[in-house]
Amino acid sequence: MSRLTLFGLFAVTAMLMCYAFENRSRWFILAFSLACMLGSVYGFLQGGWPFGLVEAIWSLVAGRCATLVGGRKAEVNRPLISNQGG
Numbered sequence: 001m002s003r004l005t006l007f008g009l010f011a012v013t014a015m016l017m018c019y020a021f022e023n024r025s026r027w028f029i030l031a032f033s034l035a036c037m038l039g040s041v042y043g044f045l046q047g048g049w050p051f052g053l054v055e056a057i058w059s060l061v062a063g064r065c066a067t068l069v070g071g072r073k074a075e076v077n078r079p080l081i082s083n084q085g086g
Contacts, residue, residue: 004042004045004046007038007042007045008039008042008046010038011035011038011039011041011042012039014031014034014035014038015032015035015036015039018031018032018035019032026066026069029062029065029066029069030062030063030066032062033059033060033062033063033066034059036055036056036058036059036062037055037056037059039051039052039055039059040052040053040055040056040059043055
């Protein structure tokens with residue numbers, strides 16, 4: 001595995017982990033924003049500029065969300081695991 005591939009794996013794993021915990025603290029939202037920016041860098045470096053562009057925009061959206069949440073706990077209305085049967 002190349003260093004670029006490992007960098008991309010780290011960026012996407014960080015995005016996933018921070019996204020899973022974003023309802024716990026605004027710091028996870030900020031970390032998600034940073035991870036998206038790393039994903040954007042990876043996208044541009046590996047030649048997938050559409051991926052890099054979308055991740056850069058998503059990083060800005062997440063950063064804005066973190067500033068709107070402020071110091072209060074993030075309130076995201078989606079449970080990690082649903083308790084409802086189907």
